[in-house]
Amino acid sequence: MATPRSGPPSSLPTLGHGVTINIWRLKTCQIMLIIGLTGGIGSGKSEAARILERLGAVVVNADLAGHEAYRPGSQTWQAVVEAFGKGVVAPSGEIDRKLLGAKVFSDPAQIRRLSEIVWPEIRRILKARIEAERQAGRANAVVIEAAVLLEAGWDDLVDEVWVVDSPESLALQRLKAKGISPDQASARMRSQFAPEARRARADVVLRNDADLLALEAAVRSAWNGRVESKA
Numbered sequence: 123m124a125t126p127r128s129g130p131p132s133s134l135p136t137l138g139h140g141v142t143i144n145i146w147r148l149k150t151c152q153i154m155l156i157i158g159l160t161g162g163i164g165s166g167k168s169e170a171a172r173i174l175e176r177l178g179a180v181v182v183n184a185d186l187a188g189h190e191a192y193r194p195g196s197q198t199w200q201a202v203v204e205a206f207g208k209g210v211v212a213p214s215g216e217i218d219r220k221l222l223g224a225k226v227f228s229d230p231a232q233i234r235r236l237s238e239i240v241w242p243e244i245r246r247i248l249k250a251r252i253e254a255e256r257q258a259g260r261a262n263a264v265v266i267e268a269a270v271l272l273e274a275g276w277d278d279l280v281d282e283v284w285v286v287d288s289p290e291s292l293a294l295q296r297l298k299a300k301g302i303s304p305d306q307a308s309a310r311m312r313s314q315f316a317p318e319a320r321r322a323r324a325d326v327v328l329r330n331d332a333d334l335l336a337l338e339a340a341v342r343s344a345w346n347g348r349v350e351s352k353a
Contacts, residue, residue: 161286164293184268
C-alpha cells in the first residue's frame with residue numbers, strides 16, 4: 123500500500139537518461155515494489171511496460187482487467203448494456219469496446235456514467251492480482267499499467283506512480299499511425315488528466331520525447347535506481 127503523499131513537489135533529475143524523480147516522494151524499501159505506470163493516450167506507456175517486463179517486472183494491464191470485467195453475462199456486462207443499450211454488444215455477445223468508446227468519449231456525462239459502472243470492478247481485479255503476486259513472491263516489482271490510474275483513484279493500490287510523459291504533438295502522430303483520427307484523439311485526451319497534473323502526482327517521470335532507445339534508457343535508469351538498488 124502506498125504511503126500517504128503530502129508536501130510541495132520538488133523535482134531533481136538525479137537518475138539522468140530522461141528520468142525525473144520527485145525527491146519528497148522517496149519511499150522506504152519494500153519487499154515487493156508496486157508501481158503504477160500511467161500516461162496519456164499515445165504517450166508510449168505500453169512500450170514502457172514492455173521494457174519493464176523484460177527487466178523482470180510482472181505487468182498487470184488494467185485494460186485487460188477491463189476485458190475481464192466486461193465478460194458476457196457478468197454483473198458489469200449487464201449494467202453496461204442496461205446503461206448504453208444492446209447496440210454496444212457484438213455478435214459474439216461481448217461488449218464492443220470500440221462502439222462503446224465512440225458512444226461515450228465525446229460526452230463527459232456518459233464517460234462518468236461508464237466509469238462509475240466499470241472502475242470498481244477493475245479495481246477489485248487489480249487488487250486481487252497484486253495480492254496474488256505478493257503471495258507468489260516471484261518478482262521484486264509488480265507494474266499496474268493503467269491509463270486512468272490517477273483518474274480512477276487506483277494510485278492508492280501502488281507504492282510509486284511512474285508517469286510516461288510525451289509532447290502532445292508526438293502523441294498525436296503515434297495515434298494517427300494507429301488509425302485514430304485527430305478528433306478522436308483530442309476527445310480522449312480531454313477525458314484524461316492534463317500532463318502537468320500527472321507530473322505533479324508522479325514519483326518518477328519518464329520523458330518519451332525521442333526514440334525507443336531513449337525511452338528504454340530512461341526506463342532502465344529508473345528501474346536500476348528504484349528497484350534493483352533495493353533488491
